[in-house]
Amino acid sequence: MTEWSYTVRVWGIRKRPYRKPYQLRWQVGIRPHSESFLTSGLAESRRAELITAARAGEAFDVETGMPKSKVRKQKDISFYQHARNYVDLKWDHAPAKTRTGYADTMATVAAVLVKDTKGMPDARLARRALYSWAFNKNRWDTEPPEDIKQALAWFAKKSLPMSALAEAATVRKALNACAKRLDGKTSAASVIHRKRAVFHQALAFAVEAELLNENPLPALQWKPPERIEEELDPECVPNPELAESLLASVADQGARGRHLKAFFGCIYYGAARPGEIVGLSRTDLKLPRRGWGMMRLHESRPRAGRPWTDSGEAHDRKGLKHRPRSAVRWVPIPPELVALLRWHITVHGCAPDGRVFRTTRGGIVQESGYGEVWRRAREATLSPDELKTKLAKRPYDLRHAAVSTWLSSGVEPQLVAHRAGQSVAVLFRFYAKFLKGGDDEANAKISARLAQRKRPS
Structure with missing residues (x-):
C-alpha cells in the first residue's frame, strides 16, 4: 500500500562534476530523494513541479518522492487492461453465470471507451472478441483466431486510459452503453441495473488500485429506468x-x-x-x-x-x-x-x-x-x-x-x-x-363489523 505524506521540503540545485551535473534534492516525510539532470533547465523544471504540487496541498509518495498526480499518471493503464484485471480478480470465486455477467458488462463498456473508431472491428466481431475472449479467463491461454487476435489488439491500443473515467462525460457514455442492446433498442431494466452494478464494482476496484481518486458513479446525475420486475404480472x-x-x-x-x-x-x-x-x-x-x-x-x-x-x-x-x-x-x-x-x-x-x-x-x-x-x-x-x-x-x-x-x-x-x-x-x-387477492373477503368482514354499529340497541 502506498504511503503518502504532506511534509515536503525541496532544496536548491547543486552542480557536481558528473555526467549529469545538476542534482535536485528534496525530502518527503523523513525520507530523502534526489534526481540528476543534464541541464540546469531540466532540473529547475522538476523543482518547480515539486514546489507547485506541495503548495497546492498535494500528497507525495514517500517511496518515490513524487506527487500523487504524477504517481497516478505513471500507474495509469487502459480501461481494457483494467477490465481484464477486474475479471481476473473476480473469476475464481464466481459461479459461471456470474462470470458471463462480468464479461457482458465489460464487453459493453470497453466497446465505447475508446480514443477513436478508426479501424474499429465491426460490431459483431468486436462483441465476440471482447465477450468470448478478452473477458473469458478460461480462454486466456488459448490462441484465438486471427480476426479475433486483430480485434483484441485494436482494443488494447485504442482503449481510453483509466484517468479519463474521472470525467463525468466518459462515465455517462459507458452508462448509456449499458442501457442499450446491440440492435440499439433499450435493454430490459433488470439488465441495465445488473450492468451498472458490475461497472460500479469495477470502478471501486480502480479506486482500490489507486487508478482513480474516487468512484465517479454515485455523484453522476444518471437515472436508469425503473425496475420492471418489482411485481409479477398476473x-x-x-x-x-x-x-x-x-x-x-x-x-x-x-x-x-x-x-x-x-x-x-x-x-x-x-x-x-x-x-x-x-x-x-x-x-x-x-x-x-x-x-x-x-x-x-x-x-x-x-x-x-x-x-x-x-x-x-x-x-x-x-x-x-x-x-x-x-x-x-x-x-x-x-x-x-x-x-x-x-x-x-x-x-x-x-x-x-x-x-x-x-x-x-x-x-x-x-x-x-x-x-x-x-x-x-x-x-x-x-x-x-x-x-x-x-x-x-x-x-x-x-x-x-x-x-x-x-x-x-x-x-x-x-x-x-x-x-x-x-x-x-x-x-x-x-x-x-x-x-x-383477499380484498373481497376482507371487505365483507369490514362491512359486517360496520353493520353492527347501525343496529338499534
Missing part, C-alpha cells in the same frame, strides 16, 4: 385448472413430453426453479404410497456454457439461489406430484448417477429441449387469442402459479417464502398483487 400466471391442462398437454407431446411431465410437475407443485430440478436425485425424494411427500433441494445447475465453467460442462453446479453452498430446502409435495414422480421413476428409471431427469443420452435436461415441449403444449392448450398474450409464456410461470396458488389458499407468507426459497421481503414485493 397475466403471466396460469390458474390451477389451466396449469393442470398444460401438464396434460405436455404428456401428449410424444416420448419426450411424457418424460418431462414430472419435470414440469416439480415446478408447478413444488415451486422449484428449473435449475434446481435438472440435478434432482432419487435420494432427494420421499415418495410415500399415500399422502404428501418431500423434495430435497440442495443445489442448482444453471446452464452457462462450457467456456465459462471450471468443469468444462455446459451446466454449472452451485448452491441454492442467494443461499450458502451448504443450504438445503425441504419442500412438501402434494399427492399429485408424488404420484407423477413415482410413475416417472417406474417407467423411465434414473440415470446412473441417480438423476431423475435426463436426456435420451443420459445428459442434463436442456432449456432448448423442455422449452420446445412447453411451446407445443401451450399451442395445444391455449386459444389463438391467449397465445398472443404472456399467459404461461415460459415454464418458469408454473413456479409463479405455485406461489400464487399457495398465497390465495391462505398459506402464511412466511411459510410460502420458505418453501419457494425466497425472502419474505421479495415475496411481498414480487407477489404483491396476489397478496391483495
Whole structure:
C-alpha cells in the first residue's frame, strides 16, 4: 500500500562534476530523494513541479518522492487492461453465470471507451472478441483466431486510459452503453441495473488500485429506468385448472413430453426453479404410497456454457439461489406430484448417477429441449387469442402459479417464502398483487363489523 505524506521540503540545485551535473534534492516525510539532470533547465523544471504540487496541498509518495498526480499518471493503464484485471480478480470465486455477467458488462463498456473508431472491428466481431475472449479467463491461454487476435489488439491500443473515467462525460457514455442492446433498442431494466452494478464494482476496484481518486458513479446525475420486475404480472400466471391442462398437454407431446411431465410437475407443485430440478436425485425424494411427500433441494445447475465453467460442462453446479453452498430446502409435495414422480421413476428409471431427469443420452435436461415441449403444449392448450398474450409464456410461470396458488389458499407468507426459497421481503414485493387477492373477503368482514354499529340497541 502506498504511503503518502504532506511534509515536503525541496532544496536548491547543486552542480557536481558528473555526467549529469545538476542534482535536485528534496525530502518527503523523513525520507530523502534526489534526481540528476543534464541541464540546469531540466532540473529547475522538476523543482518547480515539486514546489507547485506541495503548495497546492498535494500528497507525495514517500517511496518515490513524487506527487500523487504524477504517481497516478505513471500507474495509469487502459480501461481494457483494467477490465481484464477486474475479471481476473473476480473469476475464481464466481459461479459461471456470474462470470458471463462480468464479461457482458465489460464487453459493453470497453466497446465505447475508446480514443477513436478508426479501424474499429465491426460490431459483431468486436462483441465476440471482447465477450468470448478478452473477458473469458478460461480462454486466456488459448490462441484465438486471427480476426479475433486483430480485434483484441485494436482494443488494447485504442482503449481510453483509466484517468479519463474521472470525467463525468466518459462515465455517462459507458452508462448509456449499458442501457442499450446491440440492435440499439433499450435493454430490459433488470439488465441495465445488473450492468451498472458490475461497472460500479469495477470502478471501486480502480479506486482500490489507486487508478482513480474516487468512484465517479454515485455523484453522476444518471437515472436508469425503473425496475420492471418489482411485481409479477398476473397475466403471466396460469390458474390451477389451466396449469393442470398444460401438464396434460405436455404428456401428449410424444416420448419426450411424457418424460418431462414430472419435470414440469416439480415446478408447478413444488415451486422449484428449473435449475434446481435438472440435478434432482432419487435420494432427494420421499415418495410415500399415500399422502404428501418431500423434495430435497440442495443445489442448482444453471446452464452457462462450457467456456465459462471450471468443469468444462455446459451446466454449472452451485448452491441454492442467494443461499450458502451448504443450504438445503425441504419442500412438501402434494399427492399429485408424488404420484407423477413415482410413475416417472417406474417407467423411465434414473440415470446412473441417480438423476431423475435426463436426456435420451443420459445428459442434463436442456432449456432448448423442455422449452420446445412447453411451446407445443401451450399451442395445444391455449386459444389463438391467449397465445398472443404472456399467459404461461415460459415454464418458469408454473413456479409463479405455485406461489400464487399457495398465497390465495391462505398459506402464511412466511411459510410460502420458505418453501419457494425466497425472502419474505421479495415475496411481498414480487407477489404483491396476489397478496391483495383477499380484498373481497376482507371487505365483507369490514362491512359486517360496520353493520353492527347501525343496529338499534
